[in-house]
Amino acid sequence: MATITLEHVTKVYPNGFEAVHDLNLNVADGEFMVLVGPSGCGKTTALRMVAGLEDITAGSVSIGERVVNDVSPKDRDIAMVFQNYALYPHMTVAENIGFALKLRKVPKEQIKQKVIEAAELLGLTQWVDRKPGQLSGGQRQRVAMGRAIVREPSVFLMDEPLSNLDAKLRVQMRAEISRIQRRLGVATLYVTHDQVEAMTMGDRVAVLSAGRLQQCDTPQNLYDHPTNLFVAGFMGSPAMNLFEAVVAEGATQLFIGSQAITLPSELHAVRPTLKSYAGKSIVVGIRPENLPLTDNARDSESTASPFEGHVELVEALGSELLVHFTTDAHAFEITEVMDSNAAGLADGTLTKGDAGVARVEAHTKIAAGERIRFWLNPERLHYFDRATSELIV
Amino acid sequence: MATSLDNRIHHKRGSRQWFLGHFWTTVTWVIALFLFSPVLWMVITSFKREGSAYTDPPTLIFHPTLNEYSQVFSSGSGAGGAGAPFEHSLVVTVASVALVLLLGIPAAYALSIRPIKRWRDALFFFLATKMLPYVAAIVPIYLIAEHLGLLDNVIALIILYTGFNLPLAVWMIRSFLLEVPREVLEAARIDGAGLRTELMRVIFPMVLPGIAATALICVIFTWNEFFFAYFLTAFNAQTVPVFLSHFQSTEGEYWALLAAAATISCLPVILAGWIAQKQLVRGLSLGALK
Numbered sequence: 014m015a016t017i018t019l020e021h022v023t024k025v026y027p028n029g030f031e032a033v034h035d036l037n038l039n040v041a042d043g044e045f046m047v048l049v050g051p052s053g054c055g056k057t058t059a060l061r062m063v064a065g066l067e068d069i070t071a072g073s074v075s076i077g078e079r080v081v082n083d084v085s086p087k088d089r090d091i092a093m094v095f096q097n098y099a100l101y102p103h104m105t106v107a108e109n110i111g112f113a114l115k116l117r118k119v120p121k122e123q124i125k126q127k128v129i130e131a132a133e134l135l136g137l138t139q140w141v142d143r144k145p146g147q148l149s150g151g152q153r154q155r156v157a158m159g160r161a162i163v164r165e166p167s168v169f170l171m172d173e174p175l176s177n178l179d180a181k182l183r184v185q186m187r188a189e190i191s192r193i194q195r196r197l198g199v200a201t202l203y204v205t206h207d208q209v210e211a212m213t214m215g216d217r218v219a220v221l222s223a224g225r226l227q228q229c230d231t232p233q234n235l236y237d238h239p240t241n242l243f244v245a246g247f248m249g250s251p252a253m254n255l256f257e258a259v260v261a262e263g264a265t266q267l268f269i270g271s272q273a274i275t276l277p278s279e280l281h282a283v284r285p286t287l288k289s290y291a292g293k294s295i296v297v298g299i300r301p302e303n304l305p306l307t308d309n310a311r312d313s314e315s316t317a318s319p320f321e322g323h324v325e326l327v328e329a330l331g332s333e334l335l336v337h338f339t340t341d342a343h344a345f346e347i348t349e350v351m352d353s354n355a356a357g358l359a360d361g362t363l364t365k366g367d368a369g370v371a372r373v374e375a376h377t378k379i380a381a382g383e384r385i386r387f388w389l390n391p392e393r394l395h396y397f398d399r400a401t402s403e404l405i406v
Numbered sequence: 407m408a409t410s411l412d413n414r415i416h417h418k419r420g421s422r423q424w425f426l427g428h429f430w431t432t433v434t435w436v437i438a439l440f441l442f443s444p445v446l447w448m449v450i451t452s453f454k455r456e457g458s459a460y461t462d463p464p465t466l467i468f469h470p471t472l473n474e475y476s477q478v479f480s481s482g483s484g485a486g487g488a489g490a491p492f493e494h495s496l497v498v499t500v501a502s503v504a505l506v507l508l509l510g511i512p513a514a515y516a517l518s519i520r521p522i523k524r525w526r527d528a529l530f531f532f533l534a535t536k537m538l539p540y541v542a543a544i545v546p547i548y549l550i551a552e553h554l555g556l557l558d559n560v561i562a563l564i565i566l567y568t569g570f571n572l573p574l575a576v577w578m579i580r581s582f583l584l585e586v587p588r589e590v591l592e593a594a595r596i597d598g599a600g601l602r603t604e605l606m607r608v609i610f611p612m613v614l615p616g617i618a619a620t621a622l623i624c625v626i627f628t629w630n631e632f633f634f635a636y637f638l639t640a641f642n643a644q645t646v647p648v649f650l651s652h653f654q655s656t657e658g659e660y661w662a663l664l665a666a667a668a669t670i671s672c673l674p675v676i677l678a679g680w681i682a683q684k685q686l687v688r689g690l691s692l693g694a695l696k
Contacts, residue, residue, distance in 0.1 A: 066592050087598040099589035103611040113597035160597070 015077035015090075015167035016042050017063060017200055022072035024058050024224075032058040034224040035072070040168075043198040045191070047215030049205055051247070055224035056204045057172055063202060064093050064170050076168055092161035093170040097177060098153045100145040100160075106132070107141040110159040131159040134193065151182045158190065162197060169194065169201040175210065187214060208248050212236070220244050242402040245298045245395055246347030251335060253395070254304075254369040257343035258297040260290040267391070269297060270342030274318040280391050286405050287396060295405065296345060298395035301335070304371035304387040317388040324383045325368050333375050337368040338385055344369060445672075451665035459662035474666035488667060491649035496674070498560050498645060499628045502567040506575045506624050507617065509568070514579035515605065519591065529580070532573040544637055551638055558640045566634055571624040578623070582616030583609065618685035625678045629671075646671045 017040040024033040033055040040046040048056040061067040063074055065086035073080050081089050092113075100109050108115075110131055111124045119127075132138045135155040145153055154174060161169060174190070175183045191214050194201050205211055211218045212232040219229040220243070228235060228244045239245035245253050259268045260276075264287060267274045281288060304320070322338030371387060379385060396405040451459050453470040478488045513532075517525045547566065548557075556562035586609055594608045610617070632647040639648060650671060653664040 064592075064596060066595070086592070086595045087600070089596075091596060093593065093596050095589045095593060097587070097589055099587060099593040101590060101594070101608060101612075103614075112594075116598040116603060160593075164597075 014042050014198065015200060016040060016075075017046075017168055017202055018073075018075040019059070019063070020073050020075070022059065022062060022074060023070045024055070024062060024067065025070045032224050033062070036221075036224075036226055038219055038226065038229065040200045040202055042200055045194050045201045045203065045214060045216045047203045047205060047211040047218045048221060049208055049211035049218055049247075050221035050227075052206055054221045056206075056221050058224075059221070060170055060172055060202055060204045063168075064091060065089050089168075090166050091168045091170055092164050092166040094157045094161050094172065094174040096173040098145075098157040098174075100153060100156055102145055105142050105144055106137060106148070106156050106159075109145065109156055110141075110163050113160065113164045127163050128159075131163045134162070135159050135189075150178055151186070154178060154186060158193070162193060165197075166199065169199050169203075171201065171203045173205050174203075176205070176207070183210075190214065209250060212248070218248075220247060222247075238404075239298075239395065240404045242296060242298075242397045243347055245397065245404075246345075249300065251301050251370040251372070252347075254299045254301065255345040255347070255397075256297050256299070256340070256369070257294060257345065257399075259294050260287065260292065262292050264288045264291040267297065269320065270340050272320055272340065272342070274320065274389055274391055274394075275316070276391050277316045279316070283392070284396065284406055290396075290398075290405065294399055296397040296399050296402075298397065299369070299389065300393070301370045301372040303390065303393040304369075304373070306371075306373055306377060306385070306387060316392065317390045320387045320389040322369060322385050322387070324379055324381050324385050326381055327379055329375070331375065334373050334377060334379065336371045336373055336379055336385065338371065339368045448665045448668050451662055452669045454662050454665075456660060456662045459665070460659070474662045475670070477663055478667045478670060488646070488649060488670065491644050491646045492671075494560055494563075494639075494643050495629060495646040495671075498563045498567060498643075499625055499674075501560075501564045502571065502628050503621055503624045505564065505568040506571045507621060510572055510575035510579050510620070511605075511610075511617070513572075513576045514583050515609070517576065518580045518583040519586070519609070529577070532576050535569075536573050540633055544634070547634070548637060557638060558642045560643045562638055563635060563643060563645065566638075567628045567631060570631075571627060575620050575624060578620045579613070579616060582613040582620075585616075586612050615685045618682040622678055622682040626675055629675050 017038075019036050019038040022033060022036040022038075023031065025031045036055075036059055038046070038059075048059060050056050058067060062069050063076075065081065065084060069082050073082055075081060076089055076091065101112065104112065107128050111128045114124045114127060128141070129138075132141050135158055137152065137155050137159060140148060140152055140156075145156065148156065154177075157174065161171075171190070175186050178186060187210060190203075203210075203214060212235075215232055217229060218232050218235055220227040220235065222243045228240050230238075235244060235248050239248065239253075242255070246255060256269050260266075261268060261273070264281065265276055267276055276287070305317075320340075322340045324336055324338050326337040328335040328337070371385075373379070397403065398405055452474055453472070454465065454468050455471055455473060458465040458468050480487060516522050517529055522528065551557050551559075551562045554562075556565075590612070591604060591608065594604050599608060630647055631645070632651070635643075635645040635648050636651065639645065650664065650667055653660050653667065
């Protein structure tokens with residue numbers, strides 16, 4: 014049992030590419046921390062530095078109280094699950110799981126006992142004498158998990174362990190990994206590019222982009238209170254709608270395209286800085302579920318303003334409808350930030366998006382081609398500075 | 407109507423494929439047998455008596471005999487007994503191939519998995535030795551062997567063959583090592599494997615088929631090498647190929663005896679190939695990833 018602490022960790026590759034920039038992160042004992050971000054954002058590099066598979070250019074990595082910068086992987090008391098499982102093809106399942114114990118000269122009887130326990134926990138009992146080549150992807154994934162848990166390490170590291178599984182198995186294993194991690198209570202650093210995995214599995218989630226930590230918080234806080242445009246656009250599916258908007262003089266109204274949204278004085282009390290944007294262009298973010306259709310919304314939320322659009326496409330998901338609509342406002346999308354020198358979001362990462370998306374009740378009667386009217390509650394909107402991409406507070 | 411037409415077209419296409427399939431099978435077998443025919447001739451001749459061994463037209467019906475085989479091992483035959491040359495060849499082959507693997511595997515490791523600085527240059531230097539014509543090297547090698555007192559000594563051949571096979575072995579083993587998934591080695595390192603454990607318990611079993619293939623090629627070269635063995639050995643270190651060459655004497659050719667000796671000399675290579683094949687059919691890294 015231990016904590017993982019990264020302090021001002023930077024990784025610069027010999028070719029000059031800065032994969033991780035000044036990363037500070039603390040994983041508490043027993044905590045499930047998810048590192049999430051688009052491919053190339055440095056999350057795997059960060060994990061590999063904790064594992065000792067990658068040199069650290071600057072800063073320090075500690076496991077427990079001990080700084081491990083110069084400690085070899087085998088002496089860090091960690092276990093790692095790799096994206097492609099990395100099983101030993103010439104060993105049986107039991108040998109794969111027990112290999113680390115064998116190297117530590119654990120008595121044979123004890124190894125056998127632990128392997129059986131791990132196999133039972135993972136439902137591998139009937140496969141223990143098979144070789145990895147004879148197993149399905151899901152079973153191999155379990156063997157890789159078994160290899161990690163049997164060692165009772167002080168830290169678990171997982172590098173996209175579910176990305177090679179099919180969708181159904183992925184959902185199943187997601188729950189299983191969470192269950193095992195809670196049961197063992199070992200600090201876990203889990204890397205994924207899948208924000209759904211991040212939201213569902215993590216006690217806390219650290220969002221990385223271009224080698225920089227964007228925000229680290231509980232999944233719900235990340236979703237409700239993204240501190241910058243990248244996190245806002247990255248977390249959530251469908252993604253948050255981002256529109257160009259202009260704050261009117263006096264900051265009593267906000268124009269999204271040609272449509273005016275009233276900004277009540279209560280909002281200014283919560284977001285005092287917004288006033289200073291009077292006359293300026295900002296980016297406003299609207300979660301798809303915060304676009305209610307009915308007049309009821311108007312009654313209950315007295316500050317709501319109408320917001321109209323043209324329905325382009327309606328996707329029925331059974332439980333709800335996704336309504337794609339266009340307005341005369343500029344819509345944005347967040348594209349991957351590959352430039353490591355970008356602080357937050359750089360120019361060009363906000364690209365022209367297509368339509369907005371609203372999540373509405375399943376049995377609503379809407380068809381493509383119709384006009385649609387939503388009721389926007391300004392208190393549920395997210396306001397971002399266009400230049401810095403930071404949240405306006 | 408349309409269906410019967412479809413059927414006919416289908417049938418026609420089917421018979422055409424049937425014909426092509428059998429045609430290419432036949433062609434392949436004819437070529438294979440043609441290539442194999444010298445070996446077949448050698449084996450058949452080895453069971454003939456000397457008198458019927460080389461006749462015109464060739465004797466096709468004869469009484470098989472093991473006479474020539476017993477002759478090969480008796481010292482009364484034209485070139486002395488085959489026992490000593492076999493022993494020399496065996497010692498030289500086993501020792502030099504073992505040395506090649508012992509030196510080649512770590513070298514290949516240092517050129518692939520944890521590449522040393524300027525590994526490309528090192529790899530080229532290895533290969534460069536293969537570009538030197540053998541004939542150009544014989545005089546200096548002879549003089550060095552003479553200076554070291556290693557003429558007509560198996561040690562000279564062991565050193566020489568190790569040197570010849572090493573570049574090829576390093577190149578081959580390196581290519582197999584490159585196939586070992588990096589993640590598997592990283593997993594081993596995290597599991598607690600040091601360099602030796604990683605090499606012996608993880609890498610070696612995974613590349614065993616490749617090492618078997620490399621060893622087989624080295625065995626074949628070493629066992630059959632004639633040129634250097636001919637110039638550097640006389641009696642104390644005479645190898646099988648040199649022994650075989652002595653059947654062509656001034657008194658005339660002993661074809662049946664030569665065929666019998668040649669057949670015996672093939673057996674160790676065939677045996678090595680058979681052992682290696684068991685390893686070769688195993689997949690290299692089946693099931694390691696995904």
